[in-house]
Structure formats: C-alpha cells, structure tokens
Amino acid sequence: MAEQIQGDPPREAPEGVKLLLTRTAVRQFTDQPVADDLVTLMTEAMVAAPSASNRQAWAFVVVRDPRTLRLVRAFAPGIIAPPTMIVAACFDRPRATLDGGEGADEGLLCLAMAVQNLLLSAHALGLGGCPVASFREEPIRLILGLPAHIEPVLLVPVGHPARRNPHAARRDANEVIHHECWNGS
Numbered sequence: 001m002a003e004q005i006q007g008d009p010p011r012e013a014p015e016g017v018k019l020l021l022t023r024t025a026v027r028q029f030t031d032q033p034v035a036d037d038l039v040t041l042m043t044e045a046m047v048a049a050p051s052a053s054n055r056q057a058w059a060f061v062v063v064r065d066p067r068t069l070r071l072v073r074a075f076a077p078g079i080i081a082p083p084t085m086i087v088a089a090c091f092d093r094p095r096a097t098l099d100g101g102e103g104a105d106e107g108l109l110c111l112a113m114a115v116q117n118l119l120l121s122a123h124a125l126g127l128g129g130c131p132v133a134s135f136r137e138e139p140i141r142l143i144l145g146l147p148a149h150i151e152p153v154l155l156v157p158v159g160h161p162a163r164r165n166p167h168a169a170r171r172d173a174n175e176v177i178h179h180e181c182w183n184g185s
C-alpha cells in the first residue's frame with residue numbers, strides 16, 4: 001500500500017488525498033511480475049478517467065511478454081530500467097474528432113487523465129510507474145502492431161518498485177496558485 005517516503009512532510013489528510021501526495025515516479029523495478037488481478041484493477045481505474053463528451057478516444061496495449069518488453073525498451077530511452085509490464089497509452093484521433101477536426105486537444109487531455117489513474121492505482125496497490133514520452137514512435141508502432149489511426153503517446157512502465165524516488169521539487173505554491181484572481185492572495 002502507499003507508503004510515506006523520505007521527504008514527505010507529515011500530513012493529516014484522508015487516505016485518498018495522502019495517496020495523491022505520496023506518489024512519485026518509479027523507474028526501477030524488481031523482477032516480480034505484476035499479478036493478473038492487479039493488472040485488471042489498474043486497467044479498470046485507467047478507463048474510469050473523465051473523458052470529453054465521453055468519447056473515450058483512447059486505446060491501451062498492456063505488454064508483459066519479456067521479449068516484447070525488451071523490444072519496446074530498446075526503442076524507448078526514457079525507460080531507464082527493465083520493467084515487468086509496460087502500458088502503451090494511445091490516442092484514437094478519429095474518435096476524438098468525429099465532428100470534423102475539433103477535439104484532438106481534449107482527447108489528449110483525457111488520455112493524460114487515464115494515465116494518471118493508472119499511476120495512482122498502481123501506487124495504491126503498492127506498485128509504481130512513470131509516464132515516458134521519450135520513445136521512437138515508428139518502431140513502437142511496428143512492435144505493437146498498432147493500426148494507422150492509433151497513435152502511441154506515452155509508454156508507462158509499471159511494476160514492483162526496486163526503489164522509490166524522493167519527491168521531485170515543486171514550484172512554490174504562491175507562484176502557481178492564485179485565489180479568486182491572478183493577483184489575489
């Protein structure tokens with residue numbers, strides 16, 4: 001389950017909020033496979049994300065075969081250590097833009113929300129993961145057999161953490177959060 005890691009300030013908060021506050025990117029994994037029931041829970045959480053006009057213009061490929069994992073990683077420098085599972089989060093552009101052109105940006109936002117659900121559910125289950133945008137699209141398309149209209153956007157290695165990172169620094173809240181208006185308190 002979600003644990004306190006070094007650098008976490010002590011907080012009194014409901015468990016659900018603590019979960020959000022304690023997630024960090026996990027990039028190194030043990031070789032313990034992710035159990036099927038956990039994969040099911042995470043994929044259910046993933047597709048429960050909000051979706052503009054409920055179009056769900058997304059598609060996901062869950063990779064657990066060791067050979068495919070090695071191949072994907074070979075073309076994804078952003079995946080720095082071998083995982084036991086990678087979820088390729090893909091955008092279904094035609095489904096997002098059914099009404100003629102509009103909706104692509106919103107569709108990508110929905111995909112990002114689905115990936116966040118994946119990361120948070122992994123964290124809640126004692127696992128971890130990291131969104132990875134650093135990969136070569138064409139080889140990944142070929143390896144995963146993606147149809148032409150499906151665009152891989154993020155690869156998400158997920159697994160049992162070998163180590164957890166301390167919190168990455170955040171910008172000062174006063175600099176980024178405004179109340180009531182831009183120059184409000």
Ligand SMILES: Cc1cc2nc3c(=O)[nH]c(=O)nc-3n(C[C@H](O)[C@H](O)[C@H](O)COP(=O)(O)O)c2cc1C
Nearest residue numbers: 023024025027078079130131132133134165167168
């Ligand atoms: C769209 C996106 C792309 C990312 N791509 C990579 C990547 O290619 N490689 C990597 O190691 N981390 C990647 N990250 C993870 C960020 O580096 C990480 O979220 C950030 O440093 C904050 O750390 P935290 O997630 O532990 O809070 C990406 C994150 C996002 C949101």
